[in-house]
Amino acid sequence: MTNQATMQVKLIDYARAPIEKLYAAFRTCYSADTPAETWEKIEAGKISRETIRDFIGERLKTGHSSPLEQVVFWFGIAGVSRSLSHQLVRHRVGISFEQQSQRYVRFKQDKLAFVMPESWSRAGLDAEFGELLAHTSELYARALKAGIPAEDARFVLPNAAPTNFHLMVNFAEMLHICDLRLCVRAQWEIRRMVALMRAEIKKVLPEIAVFLQPKCGENRMGYCDESLDEWRKCPLARVRPHKSVLFELYDRYGSRKARALGDEEFRAVEEKEQL
Ligand SMILES: Cc1cc2nc3c(=O)[nH]c(=O)nc-3n(C[C@H](O)[C@H](O)[C@H](O)COP(=O)(O)OP(=O)(O)OC[C@H]3O[C@@H](n4cnc5c(N)ncnc54)[C@H](O)[C@@H]3O)c2cc1C
Numbered sequence: 001m002t003n004q005a006t007m008q009v010k011l012i013d014y015a016r017a018p019i020e021k022l023y024a025a026f027r028t029c030y031s032a033d034t035p036a037e038t039w040e041k042i043e044a045g046k047i048s049r050e051t052i053r054d055f056i057g058e059r060l061k062t063g064h065s066s067p068l069e070q071v072v073f074w075f076g077i078a079g080v081s082r083s084l085s086h087q088l089v090r091h092r093v094g095i096s097f098e099q100q101s102q103r104y105v106r107f108k109q110d111k112l113a114f115v116m117p118e119s120w121s122r123a124g125l126d127a128e129f130g131e132l133l134a135h136t137s138e139l140y141a142r143a144l145k146a147g148i149p150a151e152d153a154r155f156v157l158p159n160a161a162p163t164n165f166h167l168m169v170n171f172a173e174m175l176h177i178c179d180l181r182l183c184v185r186a187q188w189e190i191r192r193m194v195a196l197m198r199a200e201i202k203k204v205l206p207e208i209a210v211f212l213q214p215k216c217g218e219n220r221m222g223y224c225d226e227s228l229d230e231w232r233k234c235p236l237a238r239v240r241p242h243k244s245v246l247f248e249l250y251d252r253y254g255s256r257k258a259r260a261l262g263d264e265e266f267r268a269v270e271e272k273e274q275l
Helices: 018-030 035-043 049-060 066-070 082-088 118-122 126-145 150-156 171-181 188-204 228-233 243-253 263-270
Strands: 008-014 072-081 095-099 162-170
Touching: 008 188, 018 035, 018 049, 018 066, 066 162, 066 171, 072 082, 072 171, 072 188, 082 162, 082 188, 118 126, 126 150, 162 171, 171 188
Parallel strands: none
Antiparallel strands: 008 072, 072 162, 095 162
16 A cells, blocks of 8 residues: 555645735825824724725726735645645746755655555556555665665655645746646646645635636636636536637627738727727
């Protein structure tokens, strides 16, 4: 049997008063008040929680997203595979990672833990998976004993090897990660991890968590922009439209017709007075 690693996702902390910070950041753009005056009103309770929530909700429907970078979360993540970690670290904006090192950590368990996808059990190949990884564990331990440094011994470790992260991510990037990684096109393990990150935020900040959806969600882009074939296979297709359907409706029921942008349209956007 494989010694299975268990995924753990914990919201360690978030920057104080995130909802108020979002409100004050957006407000600063649209108000004659200084930020300090806005904060005085917030702290004196002159602006209700509901007003703050509604105002933020309206702003989140627009493309004005830079205030979302002022809200920050810290997560502790453990027991995820190196397959997952390679995908996670591709996110490069608004996120910062510390990852457990395979150079400095000498894994000393008799039998190393690994992440095994359920598909291996469903295919009846879990025992062989376990045997191969037990052999890998043994060879890794022998390598360390023979004086091979951990940074070289790790060359036998597979994608299934577990790893840990301490990461910091802002709300704008968390939304983007959910757009991509809660979509069923994303790999199951990273989808599961991001779902747990969302659940952690939901426990403490439900007002913010409602926006953490796959990109087709009603609080995000609202439609699927993946291929039509992928959309047809998706369980969310029951409730979220594909972009081609929106174009069909635009053509069928709108007073206008979608077509490629031509010289006329470019002239219209170039003539700034008209905008
Ligand atoms: C379903 C799926 C399949 C994938 N398959 C593959 C694959 O086969 N091979 C592969 O290599 N990768 C693959 N990826 C990874 C993907 O290409 C991205 O590297 C990853 O999703 C990180 O997202 P991001 O580029 O939006 O980066 P983030 O850092 O999350 O980007 C945040 C935002 O900043 C923008 N941004 C970031 N950097 C720049 C920049 N330099 N210039 C302009 N804008 C920028 C992004 O466009 C985005 O809007 C896949 C991802 C998904 C979700």
